[in-house]
Ligand SMILES: NC(=O)c1ccc[n+]([C@@H]2O[C@H](COP(=O)([O-])OP(=O)(O)OC[C@H]3O[C@@H](n4cnc5c(N)ncnc54)[C@H](O)[C@@H]3O)[C@@H](O)[C@H]2O)c1
């Protein structure tokens with residue numbers, strides 16, 4: 001067996017109404033003045049109320065609420081939230097929301113702990129010591145941001161996403177409460193869920209420090225997602241399906257943060273940064289193309305996934321791997337997700353636009369872990385094929 005490192009610093013709590021324990025977790029982590037990061041919709045929906053109540057009951061202080069996180073957060077949002085936290089001497093953070101909210105809280109945490117210029121902390125493993133306590137409460141089931149070592153926020157001036165990566169960015173506690181996902185509309189359930197499917201598939205074949213640990217986690221996460229994501233999308237009140245997708249997306253997050261993702265994510269990051277498309281939905285469009293690109297190199301692993309999911313009754317690895325690609329295509333159809341970059345709303349790709357996307361994707365950290373090397377021309381052809 002190859003040497004590997006597996007590291008997951010986040011304590012995970014799962015259960016209906018578990019979010020009402022946030023106050024106790026903050027107390028245990030030594031926090032007393034909480035910055036609660038969320039978005040306007042979630043605050044208006046009343047979802048934050050029991051969490052705020054639990055924080056007040058435990059700490060005696062009402063949290064400072066920053067509810068202004070847009071989908072795909074940006075530097076100005078991070079700066080505004082950091083100012084609010086500094087002005088009120090906050091010593092802990094609770095993030096309640098999707099990946100955009102959780103990533104914002106992670107980057108705010110860098111600002112609060114280190115001060116100075118945010119840009120100085122961009123990149124991998126620049127952050128080298130613990131940050132303030134952070135509790136992440138996901139309200140979407142897809143990104144795995146509640147356990148991952150990375151955070152991404154947009155730099156509008158540069159038209160690209162900034163990536164921060166370090167084990168110290170992982171939240172101290174992730175609280176998985178299926179009740180908070182019930183209100184997620186079908187379209188976003190499908191879009192966020194396919195992000196988790198992409199994490200599972202890309203991580204299983206990634207060239208990072210892949211291990212038996214991440215293999216096992218990816219397989220079970222994919223089993224849960226293929227079984228329960230369609231159900232959660234059709235009936236959002238199905239708590240068993242909501243819980244299964246929430247657990248699976250967290251598991252896939254633990255896996256990819258250890259072993260990496262690949263070409264689909266590299267391209268989705270560049271398309272998302274340039275056109276503002278939803279991360280999960282963009283991954284959904286690109287995933288079959290990324291899988292086909294990798295197919296010859298990864299057929300043994302794809303076949304293993306296909307067998308684990310009971311998709312095949314034998315055949316060669318190449319045949320079983322192809323069945324997995326077909327099943328992914330069927331899942332995308334069943335979830336009624338866009339199938340082309342055009343359907344995602346992207347205007348016709350000019351040569352200049354394509355070059356810009358290829359340049360961004362070829363320097364994206366995700367591409368480092370793709371099992372097959374991709375030239376600029378490979379990336380270009382893949383984008384053209386997905387249009
Ligand atoms: N840090 C990581 O490891 C990681 C991994 C993947 C993606 N991401 C980032 O996550 C972001 C995408 O996150 P996302 O897919 O969770 O979407 P999101 O956080 O952008 O949220 C999308 C929309 O869903 C709404 N929403 C959230 N929860 C809801 C609920 N329970 N009910 C109704 N509406 C709800 C939000 O208000 C928002 O309008 C991207 O910025 C992406 O780069 C981060």
Ligand SMILES: [Fe+2]
Nearest residue numbers: 143195199279
């Ligand atoms: Fe992702």
